[in-house]
Amino acid sequence: MTAVAVARPARFRPARALRLEIKHSPVAWTLPVLAVIFYLDTYRTATGLPPTWAYHASVITGHMLTYICVFGAGLAAWAGTREGRRKTGDLLATTARAAWTRKATVLAATAFWMVLAFLAETAVIYVQTAGQTTWGGPPLWPVAVGVVCTITACAIGFTAGTLFPGRFTAPIIAVAVFVLEFVGFKAVDDTYDFRFSGGSYAVLTPGQGLPHLVEAGVFYRIPPDVSIAQLIFMGGLLLVAAGLLALSPAARVPGVRGLSLAAAGGRALAVLAAAAVAGGVAASATAYSLAGTAQQSSLTGNWEIPALHDAASDRPVPYTPVCTSAAFPVCIHPAFDGYLDAVSAALQPAAAEVAGLPGTPVRAELAVDDALPAAAGTTSVYGYSGTGAGSIGGSWFGGPPGEVINAIWTQGYQQSFLFWFVSGPAQNASGNPDPAQQAVADALLAKIGAPAPDLAPPQKAGGPPVSQSGPAGAQASAAQIAAAASRFGSLSPAARRAWLTTHVAALRSGAITLAQIP
Amino acid sequence: MTAAGVETPPVPPVPPAPAAGAARPGRLAASAARLAWLHLRSRRGPAAIAALTACAVALRAVLHWQLTSGGAAAQQIPMIIEAGAAVVIAVTTHSPFGEAERTTGRWLPFLRLGAVLALTGAAIGLLQLGVTGVSLNDGVLTLARNVIGLTGIGLLTSLVTGGLLAWILPLGYVGFAEYALAEAWRNPWTWPARPPTDRGAWICAGAVFAVGVLAFALRGARARLADDA
Numbered sequence: 001m002t003a004v005a006v007a008r009p010a011r012f013r014p015a016r017a018l019r020l021e022i023k024h025s026p027v028a029w030t031l032p033v034l035a036v037i038f039y040l041d042t043y044r045t046a047t048g049l050p051p052t053w054a055y056h057a058s059v060i061t062g063h064m065l066t067y068i069c070v071f072g073a074g075l076a077a078w079a080g081t082r083e084g085r086r087k088t089g090d091l092l093a094t095t096a097r098a099a100w101t102r103k104a105t106v107l108a109a110t111a112f113w114m115v116l117a118f119l120a121e122t123a124v125i126y127v128q129t130a131g132q133t134t135w136g137g138p139p140l141w142p143v144a145v146g147v148v149c150t151i152t153a154c155a156i157g158f159t160a161g162t163l164f165p166g167r168f169t170a171p172i173i174a175v176a177v178f179v180l181e182f183v184g185f186k187a188v189d190d191t192y193d194f195r196f197s198g199g200s201y202a203v204l205t206p207g208q209g210l211p212h213l214v215e216a217g218v219f220y221r222i223p224p225d226v227s228i229a230q231l232i233f234m235g236g237l238l239l240v241a242a243g244l245l246a247l248s249p250a251a252r253v254p255g256v257r258g259l260s261l262a263a264a265g266g267r268a269l270a271v272l273a274a275a276a277v278a279g280g281v282a283a284s285a286t287a288y289s290l291a292g293t294a295q296q297s298s299l300t301g302n303w304e305i306p307a308l309h310d311a312a313s314d315r316p317v318p319y320t321p322v323c324t325s326a327a328f329p330v331c332i333h334p335a336f337d338g339y340l341d342a343v344s345a346a347l348q349p350a351a352a353e354v355a356g357l358p359g360t361p362v363r364a365e366l367a368v369d370d371a372l373p374a375a376a377g378t379t380s381v382y383g384y385s386g387t388g389a390g391s392i393g394g395s396w397f398g399g400p401p402g403e404v405i406n407a408i409w410t411q412g413y414q415q416s417f418l419f420w421f422v423s424g425p426a427q428n429a430s431g432n433p434d435p436a437q438q439a440v441a442d443a444l445l446a447k448i449g450a451p452a453p454d455l456a457p458p459q460k461a462g463g464p465p466v467s468q469s470g471p472a473g474a475q476a477s478a479a480q481i482a483a484a485a486s487r488f489g490s491l492s493p494a495a496r497r498a499w500l501t502t503h504v505a506a507l508r509s510g511a512i513t514l515a516q517i518p
Numbered sequence: 519m520t521a522a523g524v525e526t527p528p529v530p531p532v533p534p535a536p537a538a539g540a541a542r543p544g545r546l547a548a549s550a551a552r553l554a555w556l557h558l559r560s561r562r563g564p565a566a567i568a569a570l571t572a573c574a575v576a577l578r579a580v581l582h583w584q585l586t587s588g589g590a591a592a593q594q595i596p597m598i599i600e601a602g603a604a605v606v607i608a609v610t611t612h613s614p615f616g617e618a619e620r621t622t623g624r625w626l627p628f629l630r631l632g633a634v635l636a637l638t639g640a641a642i643g644l645l646q647l648g649v650t651g652v653s654l655n656d657g658v659l660t661l662a663r664n665v666i667g668l669t670g671i672g673l674l675t676s677l678v679t680g681g682l683l684a685w686i687l688p689l690g691y692v693g694f695a696e697y698a699l700a701e702a703w704r705n706p707w708t709w710p711a712r713p714p715t716d717r718g719a720w721i722c723a724g725a726v727f728a729v730g731v732l733a734f735a736l737r738g739a740r741a742r743l744a745d746d747a
Contacts, residue, residue, distance in 0.1 A: 029679065033690040041697040067693040074685065085682075167562060167609050168569050171685035175602035178689065179576065182595045182696075183585045 014105065021109030027075050031117060037067050038121050046125055050397050051132040052335055054217030055210065056125060057139045062207040064121050065146050066181050072114040072150050073157030074174025079110045080158040084165020100246045100269060103162060107245070111154040118150050119143075132400060135319070135335035136217065141227035145234075149206050152234045153177060155241035162248055181207065201291045203303050204233050213301045214386055214397045218335045219368050220300035223313040229294075229305055233287035239280030246273035321365065327352070329363040336366065336386060338401040343384065346413040349448040354421050357500050359508070364417075376421050377508055384413060411450040418444045419453075422507055436512040439484035440500075446489050452482075484514045491518060557629040561610040563637070569606045570641050573599050574648030581652040592655035594696055597710050600664040601692040603641040605685035608672025610637060611739040612681025620738065631735040634673065638727075641665050659714035667709055667723030668692065673730030676739035684739065 042063040049055040080103075083089050092102065126138045157173045184205030191202040203226045216222060246269055294305045300314065322340055323331040328351035330344040347364055354360050359377035367383035374383060386397040398404055419441045423433045433441065442452040488496065499518055506512050558564070577599045579585075586592045610633070613619055620626065642662045654661065668688045676684035698708035706718030713719075 026683065029683065030686050030690075033686060037690055037693045040694050045697070063697075067690070070689060070693065071686070074689070078683070166565070167612060167682055168565060168606060170682075171602070171605040171609055171689075172569065172572075174685065174689055175573075175598060175605065178598045178601075178692075179580070179595055182598065183580075186585055186587050186591075186595075189587055 014101070017102075017105045018108055018112075021105050022112055025075075025109045025113050026078060027071075027110055027113035027117075030071050030075060031113075034067065034071060034117050034121075038064065038124075041067075042121065042125065043128070046128060048399055048403065049210070050214050051129070051134070051338055051400055052214070052216070052218060053129060053133055053136045053139055054222060055214070056129040056133075057142045058208070058210050060122055060125060060142045060146055061149075062209050064118070064125070065149055065206055066178075068114060068118050068121075068146070068150055069153035069181065070174050070178045072110070073153040073177040074170045075114070076107065076110045076154040076157035077161035077173040078170040079106050080161025081165040081167075081169055082106065084162075085167075098269070103158075103245060107155060107158045110158065111151045114150050114154055115147055118146055122146065132338075133335070134337040135333070139217070139222070141222075141224045145206050145227050145230050148231055148234050148238070152238040152241070155238050155245070159241045159245045159248070162245060181205075185209065201288060203294045203305075204230055204287065204291045206230055206234075211301075215333075216301065218333060219316055220302065221313045221317055222302050223304055223309060225305040225308040226291075226294065226303045228308050229287045229290045232290070233284050236280040236282070236284030236287065239276045239283065241280075243273040243276030243278075243280060246270075247277070316368070323363070328355075331363060331365045333366050336397055339386070339397055339405070342401065342405045342410065343413060346410040347382075347384075347417055350414040350417045350444075350450075353418070353444050353448055354500070357421075357497070358504055359421070375508075376423065377505065382417060382420065384416060411445075412453075414448060414450045415441075415445060415453045422504070434510050435481050435514050436484070436517055437507060437510075439481045439514060439517055440488060440507060442481065442485035443489035443496075446485070452485070480514055484517045488517050553625065554629060554632060558633055558636075560614060561612070561633060563610060563633065566606050566610045566637060567640060567644075570603050570637070570644045573603045573606070573641075574644040576602075577645055577654075578648040578652065581649060581654060586655070591700070593660070593699060593710070596654060596661070597664055597695060597699070598692060600645065600661055601668050601688055603645060604665055604668035604672050605688050607634065607637045607641060607669050608676055608684035608688060609681055611673065611676040611684060611734060613739065613741065616741040620741070626738065627735045630738060631731065634669070634731055634734060638666060638669050641669075656714045660710075663714070663720060663723045664710050666727040670723070670725075670727035670730035673734040674726070677733055677737060678740060680741070681739040 042059050045063055046056050046059045049059070083092060092099070095102075122143055129138070157170070157177070160173050161169050184202065185207060187202035188205050188208055208226070211217070290305050290307055293307065294303050296302070297304050297314070319333055319335075321331040322334050322337050323329050324340060324344040326344055326348055328344075328348055330340065330347055332340045332343065343364075351360070351364075361376075361382040362380045364382040364384050367385045374381070376382075396404075419433055419437070422437045422441045422444075438452075445452055488499075491499070495518070500507075503512060503516075577596060580595050580599065586595045611630075623629070642658075642665050645661055645665065646658050649658075649661075668691065671691055672684045672688045675687040679686065692710070695708060695710040698705075699711040703711050706712065706716065706722045709716070709719035709723045
C-alpha cells in the first residue's frame, strides 16, 4: 500500500479574483463617455453656480449621479448576463466555489469601477469648488448618498442581468433607471410647487436639484435628515437585490439550468439571503414612511424629518462678518466674500447721496436668510439681501461673482438702497412705494447715474417680473411721477438736502404727495 | 488487404430540375423572405419588436400619468424612451455567427440594411401608435428625428464595440442632450434639444443615421465582443 499525495484544493483568494475581474471589467470602455458627459454637463453646470458648498454639492446628486447610476445599472446588468451570454453556466456549476462568491466578485468589480468614477468626479467638483468658495467645507452626506446609490444601481442591474440573461437586458435596465430618475425629478419639482404643505415621498429621490435659497447651508446647516432617509431606502434596495442574487440559483430547477442550492452555498446562505430580502424590504418601507413625514422648515428652508431631526441643526451657524473700511461700511457673510467689493462699490455713491439725513444707516449688512430689511428710520443698519427679497432692484448672488456682477446688478443694489431709504414700514409690507417716494428715489438715483427701476413687488430671484399694481401705483401716472422726479432733481444739492432733512420722515410715512415735492 | 468488399454509399437521387419560367420567381421570393426572416430571428428581431412595444407602452404611460415636467422639460422622458427604442435596434446588430457568416453571406449587406430600416420604421410607428390620443410635446416629427439620429449613433457604435454594447454611446449622448435641452442649446448637433422644424437638426440627425446605416450595412457590427479581451 502506497501513500498517495492528495492535492488539497487551492484556497480561495477573493482579492486575486477581484483584481482579475476589475482588470477585465467592461466598465473601462465607458470611462471616456462618462468623462465627456461629466465635463459637458456636471462640470459646466457647477462653474456657473454661486460659490457655496451646498450649491456645488447639489450637482453631485442632481447631475452626476444620474448618468453614473444609468451606466452603473446597465453595465452591471451586462456583467450579470455574462454566464448566460457565454453559456458557461453548466461549466461553472462544476467548480468548487459557490456561485454567490463568483457573482459577488463580478458585481464588486463593476461597482468598484463605478464608485471610483463617482469619487473621482466628486473630487474634481470639490477641488473646483474649493477654488471658488471663501467659507465652509465640503458636504459629505451627498457623497455618502452617491456612493450607496451607485452600488445599489449596480446591484439592481446585476441581479436583473443574472435573472434575465438576454441581449436586451442591459440597455433596458439602463433606460429604465434613466426614466425612473427623471420621474423622480418631476416628483421633486411637484413637491416644491406645494412646499410648506406637508411631507413628501419625493425627498427619497437622490437628485433634489439646486437649493431654492442661495444661503442654503450658510446661515443654518443643512440637516442630514433627508440624506439618512435616502441611505436607508437605497440600503434596503441593495439588500433586496443582493438577497435575490444569492437566492437566484436556488430559484432555478437543479440540473436544468443554473446552479443547485448546494452549489449556491447551502441552506444557510438561502436563509441568510431570504433574511436580507426581508430586511431590505423593511428598511425601504421604513424610509418611505419616514419620507412621508418630511416637512420643509419655514425658518431654514430645509427639509426636516421629525423622527430623524436633530434640533441643534436649527441653530444659526456662528460666523464673523467681513466688512469694508469705506466711508459707508458694508459687511457680508464670509461665504459671500467674493461679492463684498462689488456691493460696497455699488452702495458708496448711494449712501453718500443721503449721508447725514435723518434715518441714514451707519452701515450695511447682508440680511440673514430671507428676511426683509428693517424699515428705514427705525434702524441704523441697512440689511441688504442676497436673494432679491425685499430688494426693488432684485440683485442677488445667483452665480459666481465674475459672471453676475455687471452694471445692472450694481444698479439693483443702488435702487434697493435708495427706495428703502425713502420708503417706510408700509412700503416694506406692501412692496410698493407711493408715487412721491418713487419720484424722490428716482431723482436720487438719477444723481448717481442709475436708472429708475421698473417697479415690481418684491419677488424671489428668478421669478417673472410683475407689473406695478397696488393702490399707491394706481394713483399717479408714470408721466406725473417722472415730472416730479425731474423737478426734484433739478433742485440744487443744498436745496434738495434741506427739503429731505425736513420732509423725509413725512415722506416715509406716506404723508407727502407728488404735488408737494418741490 | 483489398477494398473489394467496401460498398459505396448510395447516391441520393438528384431532384428534378425546376421547370424554367413560371415557378422560379415564386421560389425566389419565398427563399428571400425565408432568408430575411432567418436573419431577423438570428438578431432577435421578434424580441426587439416586443421591446419596442414595451417602449411604446412606457411612453404612453408617462404621458398618460403626466410624469413629465412642463415646458422644455416635457421632452426629457420621451427622449429617453426614444433612446430606448434606438438602443434596442442597435443591440439587434449583434450576430451570433461571427466571422463565419461574413465569409459566406453574399446578401448580408442587404439583409442588414433591410433589418435596420424595418426596425427603425417599426420603432417610429409603434411609438407614434403609443402616443395616439395623448399630447406628445413637439409631436411625431421630433420623435422620428430622435429615433433615427440615436439609431445612427448606435449603429456607428456597434462598429467599434460590437452590437451588444452599442447602447452605451446613444445613452451617453442622451445624457448630454438632457443638459442641452435644459440649457436651450441651439447647435444643430444637439438635435434632441431643437424644435421639430429646425432644418439643421434634421440634417444632423439624418446624416448620422445615413452614415450609420451605410457603414453598418457594409461592414456589420464588430464580431468580437468588446469585453472578450
